[in-house]
Amino acid sequence: MIKYAVLVGSKGRGSNMAALLSGSASGSVPAECALVVSPKAETPAILRAQAFGVKTEVLPYKSECYGEKLMALLTENQVEIICLAGYMTLLPAGVVEAYRHRILNIHPALLPKFGGKGMYGNFVHEAVLAGGETESGCTVHYVTEEYDEGAPIIQKRCPVLSDDTVETLSARVLDLEHAAYQEALTHVARKIESGEHGQED
Ligand code: GRF
Numbered sequence: 001m002i003k004y005a006v007l008v009g010s011k012g013r014g015s016n017m018a019a020l021l022s023g024s025a026s027g028s029v030p031a032e033c034a035l036v037v038s039p040k041a042e043t044p045a046i047l048r049a050q051a052f053g054v055k056t057e058v059l060p061y062k063s064e065c066y067g068e069k070l071m072a073l074l075t076e077n078q079v080e081i082i083c084l085a086g087y088m089t090l091l092p093a094g095v096v097e098a099y100r101h102r103i104l105n106i107h108p109a110l111l112p113k114f115g116g117k118g119m120y121g122n123f124v125h126e127a128v129l130a131g132g133e134t135e136s137g138c139t140v141h142y143v144t145e146e147y148d149e150g151a152p153i154i155q156k157r158c159p160v161l162s163d164d165t166v167e168t169l170s171a172r173v174l175d176l177e178h179a180a181y182q183e184a185l186t187h188v189a190r191k192i193e194s195g196e197h198g199q200e201d
Helices: 015-026 044-051 066-076 093-098 121-130 166-193
Strands: 002-008 031-038 056-058 081-085 103-107 135-142 152-159
Touching (some): 002 015, 031 166, 044 056, 103 166
């Protein structure tokens, strides 16, 4: 079975990570999580991963030779797909190059709108509300050297309601994120298994 790693962020709520791990545990996602990497110990995400019985590693973004250490962890654990979930920095160029078309990220808006540096978490939903959008959603996309620039794999849409707040909108989008991420990982894992990997759609 194809192995993947989830890279979570220092805030590490881990709800998207948990959606992927539950998909693997139930068999609906045809891939196995070999590793969760967090920049910080004992975040909610790390504790949730451990409750799933998944191997975890802590690697601070500012560690010396961060890129090489991350590559070593991925290689040692035979990781074929990387899923970013709340990961808050650009991946080292060497990792992007080594895993091109095999790195996925989830973004809580309909890219290319509301993406790019500084557009994360509630900043995204605030901008969607301030822009008077009538529709929002989420995008799972391939990761390149630039923030939020890679080709989309899956988008899911929901309405923005006239009385929405950041809290109500983000909760509606988060439900979509979990389903979209499971579907996108399934899609990429199947492509790799069938030998089609290498193109962006
Ligand atoms: C999600 O909103 C995701 O779109 C963004 O970071 C957030 C992570 O949330 N990239 P969680 O840790 O998966 O709950």
